[in-house]
């Protein structure tokens with residue numbers, strides 16, 4: 001048995017980019033499922049699905065990410081292996097084309113689990129990962145947004161239109177792996193780290209379930225949203241109810257917004273969000289469903 005669920009951010013996704021989101025999450029899960037179908041590992045499926053969305057400029061991950069206050073892109077990613085209880089994460093990287101690949105690499109490291117900033121960029125280069133100039137990540141749409149944020153003095157939340165990406169996969173060997181990758185929030189302070197690369201916040205997995213989150217990073221951090229949901233599933237809760245309860249808890253305690261996906265080791269998936277929309281793709285009766 002195998003299974004997978006992916007998300008492409010939970011915000012007020014405008015109508016004109018809904019189709020691009022649906023196409024992106026559908027393609028990402030197809031890539032992941034193809035790997036799983038052929039006996040590949042959950043970590044390979046998560047890396048490939050998230051890697052695809054990092055390359056797709058529609059999402060706030062890799063190319064197309066929001067710019068920070070200096071007009072640069074800083075990226076965060078995590079991969080969490082539930083069966084092995086191991087994770088790898090990178091923060092504030094500026095030159096690693098696919099931060100999820102670095103996160104997976106760090107998941108295999110004995111010496112270190114998290115690398116940040118220039119140390120993370122240097123490690124990735126030494127390990128032979130693809131390195132790009134920061135300008136590779138910067139697209140026209142985000143340059144325009146950056147300009148508007150500066151001149152109109154708007155709150156960055158007025159621009160929360162697209163988001164972080166995430167995936168959870170179960171392979172035929174029973175491994176559960178979760179991953180998340182992001183460019184963070186628009187106009188963020190250089191060096192700002194949200195929930196995405198933090199274990200238990202942006203992603204978590206235990207031997208029974210894996211989860212990936214998106215939304216207001218500072219609120220997700222306070223609630224350890226993905227840990228909360230996976231723990232509930234381990235104690236017998238369904239993935240769907242675990243997601244609803246975790247998002248309800250976050251809303252009640254912080255008044256903020258988030259979206260969450262969970263996959264259990266029987267292939268059952270669940271999701272919940274309190275934002276207007278969340279892009280996601282999952283399996284229902286063996287068929288891919290993509291929704292916002």
Ligand code: ASP
Pocket residue numbers: 009010060162163164182183184185193194195196213214215216217218220
């Ligand atoms: N949670 C991410 C962050 O705060 C943003 C997002 O999910 O869109 O960095």
